Amino acid sequence: MKSVLIVGDDRFANQLFDTVARGFPTDAVGLTAPEDPQLPERLGQADWVIEIAGQHIERKQAVLRACAEFAPGLVSSDSSVATRHELLRDLPAAFGKRYAISHFFFPLSHCPLVEVVVGSASDQPLVAGLRDMLLDSLGGRLGRSVMELPDTPGFVANRLGLFLIASAINRSSAQAIDPNAIDRAAARSLGLPRPALFGTADLIGHPVLIDLLIGLSERLPTADALQSAAPAAIARLKDIEATGNARFIDRQLGREAETAAVDDQHVADLVAALASDRDRYVERMCSECQISPEIAALAMRRGYGWTAEW
Incomplete structure (x- = not known):
């Protein structure tokens, strides 16, 4: 070359x-x-x-x-x-x-x-x-x-990552739970890297994230769980854009709270629900794509830094 x-x-x-x-x-x-x-x-x-x-x-x-x-x-x-x-x-x-x-x-x-x-x-x-x-x-x-990897919409890492980010946005909005607290807890219990879920959404950029969620939704089967998660997540992202605040996580507050304990039961319950969302979605995605959960875990580790196994 x-x-x-x-x-x-x-x-x-x-x-x-x-x-x-x-x-x-x-x-x-x-x-x-x-x-x-x-x-x-x-x-x-x-x-x-x-x-x-x-x-x-x-x-x-x-x-x-x-x-x-x-x-x-x-x-x-x-x-x-x-x-x-x-x-x-x-x-x-x-x-x-x-x-x-x-x-x-x-x-x-x-x-x-x-x-x-x-x-x-x-x-x-x-x-x-x-x-x-x-x-x-x-x-x-x-x-x-x-x-x-096989030729499927979103391939592996984006399909799973976008679904879990959308699920986190929806669950946090429904329960009015601070995204920063969720990210701290999720990073510890779900094996996510430092940006976790909302931090990753901020890194991607909300306009790009909206485009990705719309594009993936248009290409997946109607019964896919992302189809029910994406619309509310997109609406929430657009609401944030409309306020002029383009981030879920305030960087300074995030640094100050990085080592703080996460002992709120509501946060713990929400993160447990996200783990359940992830596991069900991995099972369906792997079946459709005809890949093993180990391959999906490897893609997430290399793409997003996730260390959790399933």
Whole structure:
């Protein structure tokens, strides 16, 4: 792999550019916007194109149509909820032979996971040689922790993580319990990292979180538990945005309370309910995706830093 072009124009694209540039020679990595008038020419000069054009399917597919026409080599998409099959829709069948999902987790400095999808039941799989190049570049040059997963909406880590964040938002709102207290308790009893659930929601950013919840809800079966959890969580996030306060957790208060005891029975009961929500959802998700709970736990550990087993 001699040259890499990243196609995106937000903070995630900039983070990815910095990470890729550390693994490749400086002059071998480029960053450009999806609407760059020179995009066809730049695509034609890249051995590997990484599409990271946000969450909206129309914008991502516009980049992929240009890739199918002008990019000669490997193409991968950083997709959080849209499947490989969906992104390949209406593109030339042969394009699938050089196309994969490479879903990075952010912030890249703390989250090593890349969920990779190289095949779909009804699409051409990525050819073996390009698959090996992709895995070597991600794991070797970039130092990422790579997991190959089935082509399902949200894949594994985002599907479970988004469901549990939505469940936590709804349960805390219904009982008027302080998110900071929930995060402190959840981090201890659910094996979550320091940001826990509401802190992770703040790190993702509420507008992006709303887009992810909407996008995942649109793609999952109607009976999926996220379908009942997402609408109220989205409404709560929009209410917070409307107040001008874009965070659940005040950073200063969070630092001051990090070591405080969490002995409120209401908080303990809520966290126990979240553990039950998680376990039921893991069982259903693993059955649908045909993966083991151990694989799901590994994805959550590498993607979000969760240490709890189930």
